[in-house]
Amino acid sequence: MTRHFVSLAVLWVFVTAVVETLLFVDLFPTVGSEFAQESDDIVRYLLAIGIPVFAMAVSVIIYAMFQFRAKEDTETGAGFRGTGLFPKAWLVVTGGMAAAVMIYPGLIDLAKLQNTNSGSGWGEVDNIDLEVSVTGFRWAWQFEYPEYGITLLGNTEPLVIPADERVRFSVDSTDVVHSFWVPAWRLKIDAIPGRTTFITVTPDKEGWSNWKRFPQWSDETEGMAGESDDSFRVQCAELCGSDHGFMRFDLRVVSREEFDQWVADKQAQAQAKGN
Amino acid sequence: MRAVSTVSSGIACGLIGFLIGAGLTSLLRLAFGEDPWSKELNSTVGFVFGLIGWVMGVGLWSQWGREWFGWSVKPSNHEGWERYFTFNVDHKVIGIQYLVTFVIVFLLAGFAAMMIRAELMDNDARVFSNPTYNTVLGLHGIMMVAVAVAAVIGGLGNYAVPIMIGADDMAFPRLNALSYWLVPPVAFGLLATPFLGGIETGWTAYPPLSVLSDSAQTFWNLSIITFGLSSIFSGLNFVVTIIFLRAPGMTWSRLPVFVWAMFATAFLALMYTQGFATALLMVTLDRVAGTVFFDASRGGDPLLYQHVFWFYSHPAVYIMVVPGFGVALEVIGHFSRKPMFAYRYLVGGFLGIMGLSGIVWAHHMFTSGIPNYMHGPFLVMTEAISVPTGLIFLSALGTIWMGKLVLKTPMLFALAVIFNFANGGVTGIFLADVPTDIHLHDTYFVVAHFHYTIMGGEIFGLFAGIYYWFPKMTGRMYNEMLGKLHFWWMFIGFNVVFFTMHWPGIKGMNRRIPIYQDSLEPVNLFISISAFIFGASFLVFFYNMVYSWIWGPKAADNPWHARTLEWQTSSPPPLHNFPAPPRVTGHPYDYGLPTPAHAVIGVAASPAGGGGGGGGG
Known part of the structure; x- marks a missing residue:
């Protein structure tokens, strides 16, 4: 089990690194206003934090397709049902991530946009x-x-x-x-x-x-x-x-x-x- | 010859109905000293009477209506291929009717997508005139929406849900048949619009354009309202069926996840579909009856439409994608050969999406000039949906972890749902975030995003389900090699096309346009060529399905060694699904655990005997 988690972590870091190269692609049209710069920065930030999440799901799928393949159609895998602490921890982590994105860049930049009336x-x-x-x-x-x-x-x-x-x-x-x-x-x-x-x-x-x-x-x-x-x-x-x-x-x-x-x-x- | 008589009497009664409706209107108009023919009004009343004539003609009268007057009704025909062309009350027949109809609509709408890509391939050369181009993209949109709303729930849901819960049919079989037979007029109505003046509003039909437009807008509205009626009937039927017709022992915590997904979806369809119907009814009344709901100069408000419309149409994206998740998780559960990970959290995820979906609609309107104070709450609630969606990912990823994956075609499609939605989910954050949405709204970034979620999430799920239940539905096996070829071709083609499409979107290429800035010509050429290659993948699917249905090898009753009830009966199942009433004794996904089988059929069978491969041991 530990071996699998370590290998998965390596794969995750690798996939993340590969996809993060998108940050260096010429993504945006010409920046013509202060707000345009802010908007592009938010896009870059969301891309930077979103890619590891995407890479996580992709890594598990790729890893499982190679490491957890059935030799015969009828054999069965590990018997755990996922009723322990893990789902609760997942809920806390994903909830925390969602809250973090709501606060920054979400509400903070929205407030800035509306208060400075630049939008x-x-x-x-x-x-x-x-x-x-x-x-x-x-x-x-x-x-x-x-x-x-x-x-x-x-x-x-x-x-x-x-x-x-x-x-x-x-x-x-x-x-x-x-x-x-x-x-x-x-x-x-x-x-x-x-x-x-x-x-x-x-x-x-x-x-x-x-x-x-x-x-x-x-x-x-x-x-x-x-x-x-x-x-x-x-x-x-x-x-x-x-x-x-x-x-x-x-x-x-x-x-x-x-x-x-x-x-x-x-x-x-x-x-x-x-x- | 019952097939011919059903369809021909439907068409004849429909025509008679149309003539009666249009004629009565003319008489009334004449009586009031008006010009007897008004295109909008006469065709609207004619459509309503024609629709009633059609459903009565195809069998509503002979198999149901006569009963209202105490006369005897004709029984359904349950033999041979002709039953698929009659008003049949068997949910398995209706499921296949839905599935075949919507696969055909899907291919037609896909062809419209190819036409759009042909137009965008070269910025200078024009393929279509402007009105034709708008009609093509509007039809592509609405037909794909129809497929996404009804193919999984109407097709796979109708076929599989009653068997999976151990029922012998849906709760209201005749209402179910009516839901299906309302669909052909919708398909006919939509496909007729190009010949009646086209549509210029896209599938969203925003007024005042949809009110002012001199096109087939009214006919289009009426078709969609009819489709909404069909959706509401079928939503009601699923909710009642799942609540009341579960077999003994089928507790809510033993319900297969596909059934849970159908329950959440049906509930959404029942609750929200009237929003869309209301919005279009108001447009129709503005056009036909002289109301001014959306006319600002006379006290109406164009923004009202957008609220009412998105009040349905945002839940609708979950009516589309939750069934996709349902199929994907169902397949992942059986093909990972291991208990479903965090089953209760997964169900919580479906119900959480169901609950939140109704209070996020205004995120489609961040640039519409809604008051500033509405931006914050809708931003927060939209991003909150990532939490229940995360639970679905938890269950999917936890189930494949340490499993014994059987990587056959249905499983590949199911894993692709998770892959694609991970992408579509991440890009969703950019659109939920107001400062970035102000730029990205109405660009190809949005187009890429919703194709990732709806096509990548649901349509891949639809194909997972079609391959998964194909042996059950037809009693024959599809060709596995062609299935895998279809998968890899479609998966790679899809990702090349739609991943690339984000880029012109950020660069400033907006939706629904036939021309764009010159600097984006190379990337559009690349997307178009990739799209044509991607589109060709469905020919493999089509060939595989048709060939295997007729000449494929006979399939075993349980080719996947799955535990759920539909695999414990014959392929295809008998008329009322089971030779004897089933009894549910355990959880559906307990592969490799020493727990009882999910279900046994008939009281006499031993509890360990009927559970299917992998179970019980």
Whole structure:
């Protein structure tokens, strides 16, 4: 019996070590906000503690398949029923593990997410640097910057956001349920007709995508920093009918100076049209 | 020719019913000065009357309804292949009807999965138009949900549970037959949707889209409500059967674990299925009758649907996976040749899952804009489910430890259930944790996770059960070599496809889309090709089943030397299962212990004689 447990322990350590190499794989999209870094860290942490649990079950199965094989169909194994202390200990250990995961990362990070209002939900947030109203409809987004009197449609131009500033998106829908998702920020919130939901985010990395390839932008993007990165996109993440898969729009996170320039250009354009 | 007359009179009465329902509606509309034909309303009323016509036509009337008026009823036909195509009350016939029906539905839904992978294989080349693609993925989803809900409980449960508890049939045999005969209209209704305008909402049918959608949504809703009715009938039947029809001596602590799992499952089906039916009924009323449950502009609330829907559909994942665990643990118990480890804790695990499953539904809605205060409790309760699930692992791993494992096909599938669910359980934590779920929700990470739990957990269990009970059901043995080939092909294919699928999910590929970011093209090509290879494994299964059922070698009554009751009678069992009433005298899994046999059949037999291989000694 002791021999079996020692061998199993060796196998378990080995399987764990092999599977833990997943931690070194390139897993995540570009990190575009502070919250994205936190979210990735939680994923890594859960992976690190989850793999030994998975490896435990797998090791017992592999070990038993090789070591406890019947030679004849009718022979019988050890006669214990597992009525002793072991199941009680198991219950305590698994219960403790579940409680540990509930507390950290579960409730602690949830509290952080909600209290700092860096996440999504219903919370009203103070100290907002920029407010953007997002309205979903089949199959595009409309973005409105009330402060600057700018309104734009996702299918004609990209959403432009300044980096390192606290931005609140208030999200709404005029027809069916959509979901506003920016993979680089690791945040999404559903757009529900009849109510307004929020995401608050502080993007800390500049980046852009040009999936739509609008001709008038090709010259612009040539001068832009970095390469096109499809993690910087606004994607609908709730099935909303026929063109759901194409409800995907470009996002540019730029410096404050570039943002101001963009705002000035937009306002000048609007003025020119008005006149 | 009873098979032909059953099916044809069902179809004829169904058509007549449809015409009566649709016609009455037209007359009423005409009387009120409306346009006599309204697609939604006429077809809804027509469907309800047609459904009644169909079940009456296939035998509900001749074998049950006549009795309500004091007239004589026709007996069931118990001979030959034709009984499988009639309104038959024998639970063994109904079990096989369910099993064959749902294996066919499974293969069709699997074909739809291949179509989805064909679309995703190449990001630039489009295979389907957008509406067709949505219909294909919606049908794949709902048909697989139907298979997962009904194949094990309706097929294996119906066949094995009454025999395993020593009963001669289910508690309500005619209700049981009705449960089955409600299924063909459901299958027909779902398969007809592509020709009636398709569906665009996926299997979840979230409003307002499902209300606004100009598609076959109403027809789809009615089919699913019908399926829910069948599920509730069969849940009720199992609960009553297991409580009241156990053989003398079959105490709750001697109940085989598969029966315990069926009990927990049936209870969930009975308690929660109306949630799904209610949600879809409200959508139907919004579409047909002008109610505004989900219309925000007129006082309704779209989120209401999600609560009611997940109030069923989360317990439903346990309606799917608990039977898978039940089969896996049953097989592990017999094929480890050793007493079941921590039996009482295992039962506690099933009941704990049953208890917790109803209070975790909002973890599907962490990104839906539910109030912040709901996140914490649902996070905690969702992660609490890992404790009863851990007890199932305790029992499985403890039973194989120091056993004498007989690694035949059913056992390989049963061990794969434990392997796959260990993976699916761990990935579940990422989705229960709100900060990570906000990113992972609605991505391929979720798709990989639920395929690991439902397909890896339950469908592998379904195959374990099919191979395990095949000799009992057919009296013939399947081909062991082909069985093992099927297992390894399916197991490796499944893991390659779905393990890989987590990665594009984290990278930001969302569900239910025909195009994705270009950087994920190589991995999607790899998944698609692996999926086609994986899909081909079922051809081996199909061939093995059909060939062995017709030409396989005759099977012994107890080829596995198992102790439970179904193996103590002939293969296949006689009409009422046992030649004489069985009496239960011991625990079902006491392999190698000097305790009494699990059961003896007939009072005259000696207690040590009837227990089967491995027992008693």
